[in-house]
Amino acid sequence: MxxxxxxxxxxxxxxxxxxxxxxxxxxxxVWRPGAPAADYAVVWSPPQQFLDxxxxxxxxxxxxxxxxxxxxxxxxxxxxxxxxxxxxxxxxMAEYVCHAVIRHFREFDGYEADMRAGRWSxxxxxxxxxxxxxxMGLGVLGARVARALSVFEFPVHGWSRTxxxxxxxxxxxxxxxxxxxxxxxxxxxxxxxxTPDTRDILNRDTLGRxxxxxxxxxxxxxxxxxxxxxxxxxxxxxxxxxxxxxxxxEPLPADHPFWRxxxxxxxxxxxxxTLRDESIAQIAGKIRALEDGQSIAGLVDPVRGx
Amino acid sequence: MxxxxxxxxxxxxxxxxxxxxxxxxxxxxVWRPGAPAADYAVVWSPPQQFLDxxxxxxxxxxxxxxxxxxxxxxxxxxxxxxxxxxxxxxxxMAEYVCHAVIRHFREFDGYEADMRAGRWSxxxxxxxxxxxxxxMGLGVLGARVARALSVFEFPVHGWSRTxxxxxxxxxxxxxxxxxxxxxxxxxxxxxxxxTPDTRDILNRDTLGRxxxxxxxxxxxxxxxxxxxxxxxxxxxxxxxxxxxxxxxxEPLPADHPFWRxxxxxxxxxxxxxTLRDESIAQIAGKIRALEDGQSIAGLVDPVRGx
Numbered sequence: 001m002x003x004x005x006x007x008x009x010x011x012x013x014x015x016x017x018x019x020x021x022x023x024x025x026x027x028x029x030v031w032r033p034g035a036p037a038a039d040y041a042v043v044w045s046p047p048q049q050f051l052d053x054x055x056x057x058x059x060x061x062x063x064x065x066x067x068x069x070x071x072x073x074x075x076x077x078x079x080x081x082x083x084x085x086x087x088x089x090x091x092x093m094a095e096y097v098c099h100a101v102i103r104h105f106r107e108f109d110g111y112e113a114d115m116r117a118g119r120w121s122x123x124x125x126x127x128x129x130x131x132x133x134x135x136m137g138l139g140v141l142g143a144r145v146a147r148a149l150s151v152f153e154f155p156v157h158g159w160s161r162t163x164x165x166x167x168x169x170x171x172x173x174x175x176x177x178x179x180x181x182x183x184x185x186x187x188x189x190x191x192x193x194x195t196p197d198t199r200d201i202l203n204r205d206t207l208g209r210x211x212x213x214x215x216x217x218x219x220x221x222x223x224x225x226x227x228x229x230x231x232x233x234x235x236x237x238x239x240x241x242x243x244x245x246x247x248x249x250e251p252l253p254a255d256h257p258f259w260r261x262x263x264x265x266x267x268x269x270x271x272x273x274t275l276r277d278e279s280i281a282q283i284a285g286k287i288r289a290l291e292d293g294q295s296i297a298g299l300v301d302p303v304r305g306x
Numbered sequence: 307m308x309x310x311x312x313x314x315x316x317x318x319x320x321x322x323x324x325x326x327x328x329x330x331x332x333x334x335x336v337w338r339p340g341a342p343a344a345d346y347a348v349v350w351s352p353p354q355q356f357l358d359x360x361x362x363x364x365x366x367x368x369x370x371x372x373x374x375x376x377x378x379x380x381x382x383x384x385x386x387x388x389x390x391x392x393x394x395x396x397x398x399m400a401e402y403v404c405h406a407v408i409r410h411f412r413e414f415d416g417y418e419a420d421m422r423a424g425r426w427s428x429x430x431x432x433x434x435x436x437x438x439x440x441x442m443g444l445g446v447l448g449a450r451v452a453r454a455l456s457v458f459e460f461p462v463h464g465w466s467r468t469x470x471x472x473x474x475x476x477x478x479x480x481x482x483x484x485x486x487x488x489x490x491x492x493x494x495x496x497x498x499x500x501t502p503d504t505r506d507i508l509n510r511d512t513l514g515r516x517x518x519x520x521x522x523x524x525x526x527x528x529x530x531x532x533x534x535x536x537x538x539x540x541x542x543x544x545x546x547x548x549x550x551x552x553x554x555x556e557p558l559p560a561d562h563p564f565w566r567x568x569x570x571x572x573x574x575x576x577x578x579x580t581l582r583d584e585s586i587a588q589i590a591g592k593i594r595a596l597e598d599g600q601s602i603a604g605l606v607d608p609v610r611g612x
Contacts, residue, residue, distance in 0.1 A: 106402070116572075125579045266421040
């Protein structure tokens with residue numbers, strides 16, 4: 001069995017070693033143009049040429065949560081695209097989002113800044129009922145984030161393409177359910193997959209429907225957000241701020257207006273990182289299952305886009 | 307029935323109005339020297355003279371979580387001291403502590419500072435198993451905080467005076483159990499009541515037993531912490547930092563070395579604020595129960611100190 005490793009921005013050595021140990025007998029190699037065709041591939045943002053050289057590929061394992069970049073390419077016929085099941089990402093997302101929502105709601109950023117300036121300050125406590133939080137996307141990551149937010153007794157709403165039921169979460173669905181969902185929320189957390197349907201979904205119209213003083217947390221993809229529309233709604237005062245981990249262009253270009261905007265908290269695409277050891281164990285398990293003719297979880301529907 | 311309100315640093319009007327509405331027929335007044343003696347008192351840091359003028363007091367309701375300041379006074383004979391049951395404090399504590407622990411573990415402070423400086427940075431992800439968190443004090447607040455930390459899959463240890471069992475928490479107890487507890491933890495969260503036994507409990511010896519690169523979150527009382535010892539352990543590099551909400555003197559004095567210390571995150575005693583409406587409802591319920599001869603929760607043991 002031959003496994004090709006073709007991941008941009010990733011140090012190959014520990015992956016090759018881990019996969020080799022987990023799948024004895026398999027040849028695991030970094031792909032180079034002209035290398036022998038593989039049975040399986042472990043990929044992150046591979047070049048089109050890699051895919052064009054893989055006529056016999058059974059499955060592609062995507063090591064990040066989003067398959068949007070991969071699905072924009074021409075895939076080898078018959079190759080299944082597989083997302084990993086969580087692999088430690090959902091707890092990281094729950095951490096990132098709860099940290100951002102609590103920090104905004106409790107004004108810890110303001111208190112810390114006061115103390116750094118030598119001021120022992122007082123702010124009127126805010127009421128949790130004035131800060132309903134909406135989670136867009138209720139897959140593995142979104143459901144976990146919504147549950148974690150409920151631990152802190154925020155009113156939690158959820159929105160997904162198709163109907164979902166989640167304990168303690170008021171769920172909405174479909175385009176028809178979007179306006180009601182948005183107007184019920186003050187804080188909006190985006191965890192949608194990026195598809196033609198969801199590109200630019202965070203715009204002047206949708207973000208404008210949030211309760212006044214709204215707040216955005218974007219941890220999905222930069223292309224979900226129309227960046228000028230966010231800036232306009234911050235300027236108008238309708239939105240109070242945003243925490244952004246993803247951007248239309250990454251790294252964020254040097255002349256981008258987001259840098260140092262006082263109402264924005266930025267992080268460099270670090271909300272949920274691929275954890276190598278957990279990912280390797282999963283990929284090996286899924287390859288063994290496929291070789292044994294068993295079904296596996298995480299198959300991507302290329303038409304639906306996730 | 308006469309209820310005296312005697313709370314330092316608290317605007318009386320909404321309390322008088324709320325208690326009056328909840329207990330029709332009761333006379334609710336702000337205490338002034340020489341006022342008629344009361345049946346019940348709602349207090350926060352009252353002067354000794356107030357207590358000396360209350361021969362017939364049945365119960366004192368303390369509107370903060372800590373009764374340490376109250377128990378240092380001479381109390382009227384027969385007057386019970388009552389703490390409120392939670393009243394929205396435990397969720398606030400869970401928020402404060404999870405925010406502080408996640409922020410330190412995930413280095414969000416560092417990432418945000420990098421982005422403010424125009425740097426798209428990369429840091430090696432840390433492993434959750436290297437960051438066991440210990441919670442000192444497993445009462446209503448400590449138990450809630452420990453449960454909330456487990457949601458984020460941190461290994462959680464707990465320490466209390468007497469044995470406790472908590473799902474998903476490895477518990478230790480008593481002075482004899484303290485060294486093992488401390489050496490099992492990298493992050494230490496203090497939620498103990500302040501008593502003669504726990505004063506100065508966070509010192510060079512105890513904090514020195516934490517795993518190297520330890521981190522302290524103090525949300526209980528400033529007098530739990532020997533402040534010079536914390537500074538010495540930060541200087542030596544044994545501790546990586548601390549988030550402090552409470553201080554031996556509050557407001558923190560202008561010349562205190564904690565201000566602007568680069569390894570300290572400070573907030574002005576805001577981790578869990580008394581929520582007025584919930585507190586009023588509880589006090590009224592407990593007064594009605596006592597008048598009906600029923601038992602109530604929250605009675606303080608003056609010898610134990612909480």
